[in-house]
Amino acid sequence: MKEVKEPKKPLLLFYVMMLFLVLLFNEMARPYLEQAQFEKVDYSTFMDMIEDKDIGRVEIQENQILFTDANDTKKYRTGIMNDPTLADRLHDSGAKFTQDIKEQTSPLVDFFMTWVLPILIFFAIGQYFSRKLMEKAGGGGSSLMFGMGGKQAKIYVPSSAGIHFKDVAGEDEAKENLSEIVDYLHNPQKYSAIGAQMPKGVLLVGPPGTGKTMLAKAVAGEADVPFFSIAGSEFVEMFVGMGASKVRELFKQAKEKAPCIVFIDEIDAIGQKRSGNLMGNDEREQTLNQLLTEMDGFEGNNGVIILAATNRPESLDPALLRPGRFDRRVPVELPDLAGREAILAVHAQKIQLEPGVDLHTIARMAAGASGAELANIVNEGALRAVRNGRSTVRQSDLEESVEVVIAGYQKKNAILSDKEKRTVAYHEIGHALVAALQTDSAPVQKITIIPRTSGALGYTMQVEQKDKYILTREELENKIATFTGGRAAEEVKFGQVSTGAANDIEQATKLARAMITRYGMSEEFDMVAMETVNNKYLGGDTSLTCSAATQQQIDKRVVELVKRQHDLAKKLLEEHRDKLDELATYLYEKETITGQEFMDILKREEKPAEPPAAEGEDVVPMISARHVDDDRTADVGSIPAATEAEQGQPPQTDA
Ligand SMILES: Nc1ncnc2c1ncn2[C@@H]1O[C@H](COP(=O)(O)OP(=O)(O)OP(=O)(O)O)[C@@H](O)[C@H]1O
Numbered sequence: 305m306k307e308v309k310e311p312k313k314p315l316l317l318f319y320v321m322m323l324f325l326v327l328l329f330n331e332m333a334r335p336y337l338e339q340a341q342f343e344k345v346d347y348s349t350f351m352d353m354i355e356d357k358d359i360g361r362v363e364i365q366e367n368q369i370l371f372t373d374a375n376d377t378k379k380y381r382t383g384i385m386n387d388p389t390l391a392d393r394l395h396d397s398g399a400k401f402t403q404d405i406k407e408q409t410s411p412l413v414d415f416f417m418t419w420v421l422p423i424l425i426f427f428a429i430g431q432y433f434s435r436k437l438m439e440k441a442g443g444g445g446s447s448l449m450f451g452m453g454g455k456q457a458k459i460y461v462p463s464s465a466g467i468h469f470k471d472v473a474g475e476d477e478a479k480e481n482l483s484e485i486v487d488y489l490h491n492p493q494k495y496s497a498i499g500a501q502m503p504k505g506v507l508l509v510g511p512p513g514t515g516k517t518m519l520a521k522a523v524a525g526e527a528d529v530p531f532f533s534i535a536g537s538e539f540v541e542m543f544v545g546m547g548a549s550k551v552r553e554l555f556k557q558a559k560e561k562a563p564c565i566v567f568i569d570e571i572d573a574i575g576q577k578r579s580g581n582l583m584g585n586d587e588r589e590q591t592l593n594q595l596l597t598e599m600d601g602f603e604g605n606n607g608v609i610i611l612a613a614t615n616r617p618e619s620l621d622p623a624l625l626r627p628g629r630f631d632r633r634v635p636v637e638l639p640d641l642a643g644r645e646a647i648l649a650v651h652a653q654k655i656q657l658e659p660g661v662d663l664h665t666i667a668r669m670a671a672g673a674s675g676a677e678l679a680n681i682v683n684e685g686a687l688r689a690v691r692n693g694r695s696t697v698r699q700s701d702l703e704e705s706v707e708v709v710i711a712g713y714q715k716k717n718a719i720l721s722d723k724e725k726r727t728v729a730y731h732e733i734g735h736a737l738v739a740a741l742q743t744d745s746a747p748v749q750k751i752t753i754i755p756r757t758s759g760a761l762g763y764t765m766q767v768e769q770k771d772k773y774i775l776t777r778e779e780l781e782n783k784i785a786t787f788t789g790g791r792a793a794e795e796v797k798f799g800q801v802s803t804g805a806a807n808d809i810e811q812a813t814k815l816a817r818a819m820i821t822r823y824g825m826s827e828e829f830d831m832v833a834m835e836t837v838n839n840k841y842l843g844g845d846t847s848l849t850c851s852a853a854t855q856q857q858i859d860k861r862v863v864e865l866v867k868r869q870h871d872l873a874k875k876l877l878e879e880h881r882d883k884l885d886e887l888a889t890y891l892y893e894k895e896t897i898t899g900q901e902f903m904d905i906l907k908r909e910e911k912p913a914e915p916p917a918a919e920g921e922d923v924v925p926m927i928s929a930r931h932v933d934d935d936r937t938a939d940v941g942s943i944p945a946a947t948e949a950e951q952g953q954p955p956q957t958d959a
């Protein structure tokens with residue numbers, strides 16, 4: 305990839321500033337530096353030295369006296385005193401009055417010190433900071449002072465290292481959608497002959513780390529055209545008007561290189577809804593207006609195609625989304641099970657895998673992970689293998705790294721008291737047991753009470769056989785019961801509660817609330833929305849759309865719902881008290897147990913009353929599943945929905 309530089313613009317402002325700084329330096333800093341050569345002494349020392357005839361040269365200035373000792377080796381200064389006889393005494397001491405005690409330097413050296421050196425210093429500082437600024441803005445080496453002069457999108461000329469569609473795993477719909485653009489870039493005449501216009505702008509929408517940047521690069525790679533990339537935040541400049549000029553510059557360059565792809569990452573940084581009020585962010589709006597103007601200005605068939613990425617599409621200005629601008633929207637969603645496996649496979653090619661590693665299992669464990677997280681999981685696995693002195697990556701490395709990405713590293717030296725450890729063991733078994741005793745709940749994969757750096761003191765990992773796209777009311781209620789299972793076990797065993805359930809409480813509440821306000825799962829409110837999701841890709845914060853009186857009702861219903869499930873969980877655990885004790889003791893001793901071990905103990909000699917976890921019963925056809933796809937991630941947080949980790953409060957349990 306090679307960067308194309310552009311001519312520097314005049315930097316008048318910079319030079320004026322530099323001149324000013326040099327003058328300032330000569331006015332203030334130089335005298336100060338020179339003074340530093342003189343040791344400051346008090347007046348009495350000066351008088352003593354006169355008595356002792358230890359005075360060489362003397363210069364009486366307006367507000368201070370500079371003098372040297374008799375050998376003329378040391379320089380001193382002292383303040384002025386009202387001392388009328390000073391001149392006489394000085395004369396007696398044999399001191400020489402001089403005009404200028406400072407070293408007479410040659411005019412050339414003086415000129416150098418006063419002008420050339422400071423200019424060089426300031427120039428170097430300016431260069432340093434401008435480079436820093438450029439780096440921060442994501443730009444490469446070329447340094448323009450203070451980022452002025454309109455920075456230029458980087459041009460990536462296609463190279464053999466270019467990315468292709470095959471490098472982007474999963475995301476088949478997105479690729480299908482974008483391949484039309486590739487085709488257009490290959491055969492524009494095919495489209496213009498029939499009178500079809502290519503979309504000028506395509507918006508890639510999806511959660512962070514799902515490969516939007518990769519896809520844009522892949523389009524350029526497949527079409528073998530230049531790729532310009534700039535982040536929306538790079539347009540937002542210190543100086544008003546800079547952003548707009550960057551946009552102009554970007555399009556000028558793009559048109560010269562057409563056909564080409566222009567990629568604007570984080571377009572929401574400039575494309576946010578314009579405020580309409582006078583105090584709005586001028587700079588951003590100017591930049592946005594310029595972008596709109598440019599997009600209107602070029603013909604659809606001139607071969608410049610703009611791809612933009614965002615994960616907050618709802619915040620974009622409607623003007624950007626109008627026909628003729630970013631009128632095509634390509635969703636880039638979190639990968640499903642098959643997608644996760646494919647992404648793992650792509651990244652696993654770069655590392656040395658032991659034969660027989662099962663990526664399918666890893667993909668299942670990493671439910672809800674994005675492409676970037678999966679790439680990270682593979683890399684963590686490789687790092688773990690190296691740490692353990694091996695040259696190939698094992699299944700256990702990858703499994704551990706899924707957990708690292710979910711819950712942080714194992715904390716080897718965490719000091720839990722015996723009682724605390726027992727509490728955590730009961731808590732975790734509580735979750736697992738409640739999950740297993742209900743139908744339609746994901747099977748338990750692993751339970752551990754080894755503390756993690758994220759603060760988790762233990763966790764129970766449940767893994768769905770398949771991705772679930774919709775959840776029934778019963779399944780959601782089961783989930784809430786499972787969340788409360790940890791606390792319930794503590795109550796059943798110790799008759800008291802601890803802080804260890806903070807995270808469970810949060811999750812249970814969130815879920816119960818969503819059931820009532822958004823999923824229409826209460827008799828009282830039926831299918832009326834009481835909350836809407838503001839941003840489905842980023843955490844999914846919600847806003848209320850109901851009256852204050854209704855809010856009170858909602859709160860009451862949420863409490864009832866959670867309490868009902870909590871009571872149910874307690875009842876289940878009390879009914880299986882012996883299993884709770886047996887499993888908790890086993891976990892306490894082993895610290896980590898597999899789902900299999902758990903099931904073996906659970907089933908032992910107890911007749912399998914309820915079949916645990918119905919597996920793979922997705923009767924829901926995929927088509928209808930699509931409709932609710934968005935809600936799936938918003939439900940339980942974006943990271944593995946089937947996993948909960950305990951909150952790492954210092955466990956101030958126990959008595
Ligand atoms: N579908 C995928 N196939 C292979 N690798 C992927 C995929 N998605 C993400 N990755 C990995 O994640 C990294 C980050 O992806 P990328 O920067 O394209 O995400 P993004 O959607 O642009 O994220 P953001 O919204 O945070 O900018 C990639 O460099 C790649 O290693």
Ligand SMILES: [Zn+2]
Nearest residue numbers: 790805808950
């Ligand atoms: Zn818990």
